[in-house]
Amino acid sequence: MNINNVTLTGNLTRDPDLRELESGTKVANLRPAVNGRRSGDGYVDTVDYFNVAVFGAQAESCDTYLAKGRPIAVEGRLDWREVGKGEERREYVKVIAEAVQFLGRKPDAESAEDSAQEALPEAEPVAA
Numbered sequence: 001m002n003i004n005n006v007t008l009t010g011n012l013t014r015d016p017d018l019r020e021l022e023s024g025t026k027v028a029n030l031r032p033a034v035n036g037r038r039s040g041d042g043y044v045d046t047v048d049y050f051n052v053a054v055f056g057a058q059a060e061s062c063d064t065y066l067a068k069g070r071p072i073a074v075e076g077r078l079d080w081r082e083v084g085k086g087e088e089r090r091e092y093v094k095v096i097a098e099a100v101q102f103l104g105r106k107p108d109a110e111s112a113e114d115s116a117q118e119a120l121p122e123a124e125p126v127a128a
Contacts, residue, residue: 004077008074052074053094
């Protein structure tokens with residue numbers, strides 16, 4: 001039995017790119033940056049960048065609610081492609097998302113809460 005499963009958490013490096021395929025299916029391309037640490041001569045902090053494809057209604061939700069800098073978690077599978085021939089041959093690996101979780105707060109939510117708190121009137125003392 002073979003298992004092709006990947007889980008990533010990271011921050012988006014750009015806004016989602018939503019497109020529609022000829023079949024009418026929506027696809028959103030995401031590019032999260034994932035922090036890591038490699039050992040060698042001590043530990044070195046690294047950043048890895050991944051291409052993630054999200055399909056259908058979930059792609060539309062990603063386009064609506066996600067933006068550059070937003071933390072996400074992605075569960076999916078790896079998809080390997082080979083393009084070109086000979087010296088022009090290139091290999092690509094991307095993640096096909098099964099599920100995307102939106103982590104952290106929506107950026108506008110924080111400022112909306114602050115504005116709502118400022119708009120509340122001061123409470124008047126109650127006479128005893």
